[in-house]
Amino acid sequence: QQQVKQSPQSLIVQKGGISIINCAYENTAFDYFPWYQQFPGKGPALLIAIRPDVSEKKEGRFTISFNKSAKQFSLHIMDSQPGDSATYFCAASRKGNEKLTFGTGTRLTIIP
């Protein structure tokens, strides 16, 4: 059972544009929603995370939007740069439980 669905599978955005990746979850017990960035041959790196008591969190060019009633959350990358080209994973975990359930990933390519 896939508990976190991620889309799109791949995304091509022009430099300077906005990249948007969406995730939906099923388990209402999830209480923590991080996004990870992974470059080829590397482990995932924590990018930004949100808890459901806020609807938006911004860190630099990265913003998470969270819709608790729809059980959806998304990552927005503003002013996308070629260095942002990587695979992005959304994830979710339950309160007090560190087990992360990951989405299937989005391969983002930023073109000049």
Next chain:
Amino acid sequence: DAGVTQSPTHLIKTRGQHVTLRCSPISGHKSVSWYQQVLGQGPQFIFQYYEKEERGRGNFPDRFSARQFPNYSSELNVNALLLGDSALYLCASSSLVETQYFGPGTRLLVL
């Protein structure tokens, strides 16, 4: 500051063999989790250890086992390797309840 370290970086084994993967968490972190990442997919949870006790186990066969040592480092063992065990094995450590930091992984190829 040193991040999560894993060894070896790459490993080639044949079917039926046994493998041991090692992980050292970030200094001060007492929790270690293991994940399997098959090419093109998201990481799948295998085990979590906290203070040397198993806190969680994912949907993996008994061929997979792990342990955590007094210095909080950890080993993941896989017996009777199958071709389908070929993957990137990731270790993550944390001190807070929900923030996990991943190591670079061990790439295992089973022939």
